[in-house]
Amino acid sequence: MRAILADARRRLLAGAARVAAALGAVLLTVVYWLVLGPVALTLRLLGVDLLGVRGAPSTAWTPVENPDPKSRLEGAG
């Protein structure tokens, strides 16, 4: 009996994961078109170059800020 219940639970969780993945994909598609899309178009109109692919720079090096070693380790961002 316990094995049958465990198997049923495993199948239920697997099914739920598939439904969650499908719902997630739908939600992310909506976010992509309704949130990212307008942001992307606005930035494009303003000429913002987030990836550094336009213009004619003389270098691709970017200077790096070097805070003190201890504070450099703080925070995930």
Place this chain on the structure above:
Amino acid sequence: MNILGLSFDYHDAAAALVVDGVPVAAAAEERFSRLKHDRRLPARSVEFCLKRAGLAAGDLDAVVFYEKPFRKLTRILAGAVSTFPSSGALFRRAMGAWIDERLWVGPRIEAALGVAPEKILYCEHHLSHAASAFLCSPYDDAATLTVDGVGEWATAAIGRGSRAPFRLSLDVEMRYPHSLGLLYSAFTAYLGFEVNEGEYKVMGLAPYGTPRYAEAIRGMIEPFADASFRLDLDWFAFHRDPVRAFSRKFEDAFGPARAPESGDPAGDKRLCDVAASVQLVCEELMLGLAREARRRTGSPNLCLAGGVALNAVSNARLLREAGFGSVWIQPAGGDAGGALGAALYAAHALGKSPARYEMRSVALGPEHTAAEAVEALKAAGLPFVETRGEDDLCERVSGLLAGGKVVGWHQGRSEWGPRALGQRSILADPSPAAMKDTVNAKIKFRELYRPFAPSVCAGAAAEWFELPRDPAPDPYRFMLATARTRPDRRERLAAVTHVDGSSRVQTIDPVQSPLFHRLAESMGRTTGVPAALNTSFNLKGEPIVETPADAVATFLASGMDALAVGPFLTTGRPENPQPRRQTWDSSETPPGASAW
């Protein structure tokens, strides 16, 4: 201070434990889980590290993750915004992975280790790489150069380090999507190899071709006078596609891409020429970056890390041509090495007076007891003998090798990094040319064109190879650079000399690797060549073996003739052999995950 460094979530998850500035244990998760390039939180590696040091998680002063995840997320979002509306699939895949796990690095570490949130720190990706090289090097002051696919935003960085007072800074960085690592990976994918795994296969394929496409590849790159460059994104797709690395323009220029792992690429001149071309351009760009590091810092010493630092051919040119007096390269140059670098950086940033450390050996992994070896051999029904000490073991094994046998060699603590350096190796006689095909086809089950490396006594290396100097620079100790086999010696080293006359030499230090050195000496007495063909103890697609049981399983699954585990030697086979296992489970690394 006890500091644990961690890398995970992309590829090559690893843990490294640093006690008072000295690494006491480090290992990649794949060695325990048996999943090649395992990317999951390295719980088993952590368990090993703590056990090795006799510590509990509560004894840790800090746990340092090897990059800044939120900063990385900003880059992925910026990429998706910039390539709208063609980045929909990439956005869905990437955000799915981020929402599932990558946003929660801190809480996952807390849950897995039970450490307080304030003990969890984050070290920038390229700073972790730079620390993994500089703080393992012998230098008081040095320039650092780190080059890989991409970290948070950076794809390459030049910096400098000094030990007293401690300072490790990144001066300048190149940023995504302009990346030498991603350029090389795009060609890796084009040539039908797995990204983050097959780059060294491209390097091995290159000598079969001529670089007739080099000019076309240079045309993908906008170079600047200071050795930095931008990629022309019309050639690539990695910035907008979750799986595909190169665009249609790529195939228009170079012909159709090779289907993944199909046929023999060495038999296709076009593919060989493409490999030769991208390898040449990679070497040129690396040389430029190294010379720029020299110009900016003025230092005579260079510390190198990042995935591109594992390109042994490029490293050999760098040793000779970049203008540095001395170069040190982190043996675990890829993301696994970031775990060690992050821990070392924190040890110096937080510690009062961490000990000075220089990495002379990569034996930082687990060690297994004689009882475990006996148990594994008995469980497999293998007859074995216990040798009478190390001299006896080396004499017997060198005798087998000289007789044309292929021997599995499992000794001491396993290696840190992707190279087998005499702790978990498959060994053979380096002289007969046919031995290369034998080991490729019957032992490793891998592509016939791929070369093997020689491990040679350090004191004799210059007699056999054209090294930049004698004794050989440190990178040769860790098999990180190639050298030309001396023309008059190539016949004696036919199995380990590539078609262009080069070899990826490992020089064996008698102090750091006494047993392996003794074996090579014994080979010298038996065959006249103080060297062995040395390849990693695994089969195609599998991680290197870790335990004696792994070694026995791989021995039984392949055509090896003998196996030495610690002092025990077996040349037999069980009466009822198990069916040959092809591989363990395949990698869980999602395809094309290099950039997101």
